[in-house]
Amino acid sequence: MKTAVIVFPGSNCDRDAAVALERVTGRPAAMIWHGDSALPEGLDLVMVPGGFSYGDYLRSGAVSARSPIMQDLVRRAGEGLPVLGVCNGFQVLTEAGLLDGALMRNAGLRFICEKAPLRVETADTRFTRAYGDRKDVTIPIAHHDGNFFADDETLDRLEGEGQVAFRYAANPNGSARDIAGITNAAGNVLGMMPHPERAVDPALGGTDGLGVFESLLGGRS
Amino acid sequence: MSEINPRYADGIDEQVALEHVTAEEYETILTELGRAPNRVELGIFSVMWSEHCSYKSSRVHLAKFPTTGERVVYGPGENAGVVDIDDGEVAVFKMESHNHPSFIEPYQGSATGVGGILRDVFTMGARPVALMNALRFGSPDHPKTRQLVSGVAAGIGGYGNCVGVPTVGGETNFHPGYNGNILVNAMAVGLAKREGIFTAAAREVGYPVLYVGAKTGRDGIHGATMASAEFGEGSEEKRPTVQVGDPFTEKKLIEACLELMTENAISSIQDMGAAGLTSSSVEMASSGGLGIELDLDHVPQRETGMTAYEMMLSESQERMLIILKPGAEPVAERIFRKWDLDVATIGRTTDTSRLVLKHKGEIVCDLPLDPIGEKAPKYRRPYTEAAKPAAVDPKSIADPADLGAALLTVMSSPDMASKRWIWSQYDRHVMADTVASSEDPADAAIVRIHGRDKALAITTDCTPRYCFADPREGGRQAVAEAWRNLTAVGADPIAITDCLNFGNPERPEIMAQFVGCVEGMAEACEALSFPVVSGNVSLYNETDGKAIPPTPAVGAVGLIPDVAVRAGYGGMAEDMVLLVVGETAGALGASIYLREIEGREEGAPPPVDLAAEKRNGDFVRAEIRAGRAKIVHDLSEAGIAGAVADMAMASGAGAKLAYSGELPLAAWLFGEDQARYLIAADETTAATIRENAIKAGVPVEVAGIAGGDAITVNGGHALDVTRLKRANEAWLPDFMAGGEVMAAE
Numbered sequence: 001m002k003t004a005v006i007v008f009p010g011s012n013c014d015r016d017a018a019v020a021l022e023r024v025t026g027r028p029a030a031m032i033w034h035g036d037s038a039l040p041e042g043l044d045l046v047m048v049p050g051g052f053s054y055g056d057y058l059r060s061g062a063v064s065a066r067s068p069i070m071q072d073l074v075r076r077a078g079e080g081l082p083v084l085g086v087c088n089g090f091q092v093l094t095e096a097g098l099l100d101g102a103l104m105r106n107a108g109l110r111f112i113c114e115k116a117p118l119r120v121e122t123a124d125t126r127f128t129r130a131y132g133d134r135k136d137v138t139i140p141i142a143h144h145d146g147n148f149f150a151d152d153e154t155l156d157r158l159e160g161e162g163q164v165a166f167r168y169a170a171n172p173n174g175s176a177r178d179i180a181g182i183t184n185a186a187g188n189v190l191g192m193m194p195h196p197e198r199a200v201d202p203a204l205g206g207t208d209g210l211g212v213f214e215s216l217l218g219g220r221s
Numbered sequence: 222m223s224e225i226n227p228r229y230a231d232g233i234d235e236q237v238a239l240e241h242v243t244a245e246e247y248e249t250i251l252t253e254l255g256r257a258p259n260r261v262e263l264g265i266f267s268v269m270w271s272e273h274c275s276y277k278s279s280r281v282h283l284a285k286f287p288t289t290g291e292r293v294v295y296g297p298g299e300n301a302g303v304v305d306i307d308d309g310e311v312a313v314f315k316m317e318s319h320n321h322p323s324f325i326e327p328y329q330g331s332a333t334g335v336g337g338i339l340r341d342v343f344t345m346g347a348r349p350v351a352l353m354n355a356l357r358f359g360s361p362d363h364p365k366t367r368q369l370v371s372g373v374a375a376g377i378g379g380y381g382n383c384v385g386v387p388t389v390g391g392e393t394n395f396h397p398g399y400n401g402n403i404l405v406n407a408m409a410v411g412l413a414k415r416e417g418i419f420t421a422a423a424r425e426v427g428y429p430v431l432y433v434g435a436k437t438g439r440d441g442i443h444g445a446t447m448a449s450a451e452f453g454e455g456s457e458e459k460r461p462t463v464q465v466g467d468p469f470t471e472k473k474l475i476e477a478c479l480e481l482m483t484e485n486a487i488s489s490i491q492d493m494g495a496a497g498l499t500s501s502s503v504e505m506a507s508s509g510g511l512g513i514e515l516d517l518d519h520v521p522q523r524e525t526g527m528t529a530y531e532m533m534l535s536e537s538q539e540r541m542l543i544i545l546k547p548g549a550e551p552v553a554e555r556i557f558r559k560w561d562l563d564v565a566t567i568g569r570t571t572d573t574s575r576l577v578l579k580h581k582g583e584i585v586c587d588l589p590l591d592p593i594g595e596k597a598p599k600y601r602r603p604y605t606e607a608a609k610p611a612a613v614d615p616k617s618i619a620d621p622a623d624l625g626a627a628l629l630t631v632m633s634s635p636d637m638a639s640k641r642w643i644w645s646q647y648d649r650h651v652m653a654d655t656v657a658s659s660e661d662p663a664d665a666a667i668v669r670i671h672g673r674d675k676a677l678a679i680t681t682d683c684t685p686r687y688c689f690a691d692p693r694e695g696g697r698q699a700v701a702e703a704w705r706n707l708t709a710v711g712a713d714p715i716a717i718t719d720c721l722n723f724g725n726p727e728r729p730e731i732m733a734q735f736v737g738c739v740e741g742m743a744e745a746c747e748a749l750s751f752p753v754v755s756g757n758v759s760l761y762n763e764t765d766g767k768a769i770p771p772t773p774a775v776g777a778v779g780l781i782p783d784v785a786v787r788a789g790y791g792g793m794a795e796d797m798v799l800l801v802v803g804e805t806a807g808a809l810g811a812s813i814y815l816r817e818i819e820g821r822e823e824g825a826p827p828p829v830d831l832a833a834e835k836r837n838g839d840f841v842r843a844e845i846r847a848g849r850a851k852i853v854h855d856l857s858e859a860g861i862a863g864a865v866a867d868m869a870m871a872s873g874a875g876a877k878l879a880y881s882g883e884l885p886l887a888a889w890l891f892g893e894d895q896a897r898y899l900i901a902a903d904e905t906t907a908a909t910i911r912e913n914a915i916k917a918g919v920p921v922e923v924a925g926i927a928g929g930d931a932i933t934v935n936g937g938h939a940l941d942v943t944r945l946k947r948a949n950e951a952w953l954p955d956f957m958a959g960g961e962v963m964a965a966e
């Protein structure tokens with residue numbers, strides 16, 4: 001499986017993403033500078049990593065969503081290329097219009113870093129199928145702006161179409177309907193605030209994030 | 222008085238001069254220069270001779286620290302200490318204070334403290350991999366405390382989280398002694414290849430001097446001087462001297478500098494910290510025995526109309542000075558422009574041993590470097606040691622009716638309560654190598670070396686109430702506890718950095734605290750082969766003549782050869798035997814118990830027997846390495862009771878403690894005798910550990926058996942573990958919410 005990680009100024013989980021991808025796929029991920037205009041051909045997954053791209057200035061993800069590489073990413077996602085946005089990557093994907101909703105400041109107004117218990121809402125996506133019947137997982141969160149918001153109509157649609165991939169078991173940030181991660185309608189783009197790439201190594205206290213990557217290994221659903 | 226005439230340059234009079242330096246120092250300047258300094262020059266002397274930059278009161282005593290050792294690559298004198306961690310790799314670390322600015326403006330003060338210490342580490346070519354902090358706040362009752370805790374935690378998190386370096390541990394105390402001066406000490410640890418280390422000293426004449434990073438603005442002017450003065454009325458007016466941080470720029474600066482460091486372009490490099498452009502240029506030239514010439518017109522400026530004085534004294538953040546190898550300008554420009562950072566050649570090295578500054582075509586400063594740098598004033602300030610307090614006889618303290626209630630009170634007191642409210646705001650996992658951080662039951666943070674099986678253990682320690690009672694013993698204890706915490710996770714302790722926070726050194730009783738602590742630390746470092754490789758001194762932590770308790774914070778680093786072979790204090794299970802390694806004498810002087818239960822802050826601190834410390838620690842580490850001791854906790858604050866409580870809360874299991882010796886139960890339980898560890902192990906393993914201890918001449922006793930839902934003592938005094946955990950977790954969030962502090966239910 002051929003993967004790539006986009007690097008913006010201020011990305012800081014780019015290395016973590018690359019390490020996790022290599023661990024799962026056995027091949028190094030291509031690191032793509034945000035200023036490039038085109039993604040490499042033949043990719044099976046693009047990861048938009050966590051961090052504070054452009055320092056979260058203006059709005060989290062707002063400046064990065066206008067980076068040169070994003071035009072090609074939006075085009076390729078439209079053609080069905082799997083895209084995984086984690087934390088700041090999720091924010092970037094909503095700002096780029098690839099995913100519904102927006103990520104607002106946490107309800108408690110403080111940054112939260114903790115191991116968050118989650119529910120896998122559906123195993124019927126190409127990012128979650130490896131979880132099978134498993135519903136309860138724990139994946140770390142670390143964010144200031146993770147409070148997922150969308151209007152009721154959108155939320156109803158996301159739920160109705162099976163686009164809610166993960167929910168918080170104990171809502172840490174005020175997210176609407178406890179939503180922690182969603183896909184697009186076509187199911188090839190996933191955005192999530194929890195960091196699956198931080199939960200792939202038993203030495204670091206948990207491997208519950210592996211399922212996201214292993215799901216993708218099986219080829220396109 | 223010198224004969225120099227005129228005594229003052231244009232625009233300067235006695236008052237202006239004395240705003241910058243003392244009368245005596247002004248005389249020295251006249252003698253050294255043979256003329257009156259102009260305003261820019263006076264400003265430069267003022268910051269370079271400030272306590273913060275010159276260490277003028279502390280230097281003669283800092284020389285007492287052992288600074289060399291098998292693993293020491295660079296000791297004090299560089300931006301950070303460097304120690305060998307095998308395989309051609311080194312760990313680079315330092316701790317630094319940002320006390321004064323954090324009190325005035327807690328968010329920016331603490332944020333820029335983190336930024337500054339990170340720069341000290343990556344300046345040397347190391348990628349920062351961990352942040353730690355040591356925080357002291359005033360009494361929870363003080364009206365400013367809540368806002369300061371909130372601002373400092375947000376500032377530390379705001380900077381570290383954005384930069385993407387995990388904040389893995391630290392310590393927080395509350396005491397009325399810090400009401401007027403909080404302490405914010407930040408530590409950074411980085412990793413580098415041994416041959417990839419960069420230093421600051423200029424090496425060659427005629428090399429270009431490159432300015433990179435953020436633009437220079439009018440923030441932080443005279444920050445170093447502010448940090449060298451007491452607070453009094455009007456401290457709020459010092460807000461403009463506090464720097465403003467931009468972690469996004471810092472993140473780009475880290476990546477750009479580390480990228481340039483792979484290009485064979487850099488001759489030497491120095492961050493612009495306290496006293497900004499002044500201290501960085503002076504230190505680089507002065508330590509290399511060269512001169513330096515800068516044209517300030519080329520300095521990237523954030524504001525128009527900045528004077529030479531402002532540019533030289535600005536403490537704008539996220540800036541570096543690099544002496545390039547000739548011809549390397551294009552590659553440097555390419556990299557810094559890629560990262561959207563300013564880059565400008567602003568001068569060159571010379572052979573004059575002078576600092577020459579040009580601005581708008583005129584020479585605005587021409588100073589010999591020696592008196593500003595290497596030959597700055599050094600003072601041997603007088604000191605008078607206070608009488609040592611008498612030891613507290615454990616038998617003089619009556620046992621309370623309910624030891625379980627006492628334990629609940631102790632464990633939910635401000636110093637002992639969980640600090641989750643603070644550390645949950647820090648990203649502890651970014652970089653994906655954090656093995657143990659604040660949330661994990663371990664005496665030290667553990668960060669794996671990327672891509673390897675080995676790991677660094679990191680801790681910060683100091684017990685200010687011991688230092689206040691007896692500076693020398695307190696200094697010894699701070700080092701010993703750091704060594705013990707590293708040992709308790711199974712690490713080989715390597716070296717320490719320090720952050721020496723004290724009051725006004727011009728007062729003999731404060732100077733005595735400083736000297737006592739330093740000498741005590743030096744003894745412990747010597748005895749434990751635990752050298753000091755970097756550090757920082759913060760004096761004048763006083764408000765209206767009231768000094769903070771002496772607080773020599775120690776930051777320590779150790780190496781775990783195989784991260785799979787380590788210990789923590791979680792996982793205590795039914796029927797495990799609890800072993801206390803080390804001797805229990807019931808030391809209650811200056812203890813948490815005495816303060817929280819008896820309401821007394823008095824008595825001699827526990828004596829530190831450094832030979833016992835080493836023997837017991839080496840024994841415990843060997844048992845960890847042999848795979849026998851897996852659940853280990855160092856015994857420190859609140860003694861056996863405190864450690865058992867921690868282990869119980871971490872594992873959700875109770876413990877049945879039993880004691881039939883001569884000490885009163887409270888002294889046995891809460892005594893803070895040093896050189897001790899608590900080990901929990903199954904019966905067979907515990908028996909082996911016990912035999913081994915006896916063979917090695919290490920005192921060992923069985924303190925009880927794990928099990929049940931409560932902690933009991935001799936069958937009574939039951940304290941339910943769930944209730945204990947709830948109270949331990951509740952204090953800080955309740956306090957921060959502004960509600961009533963939760964009593965023992």
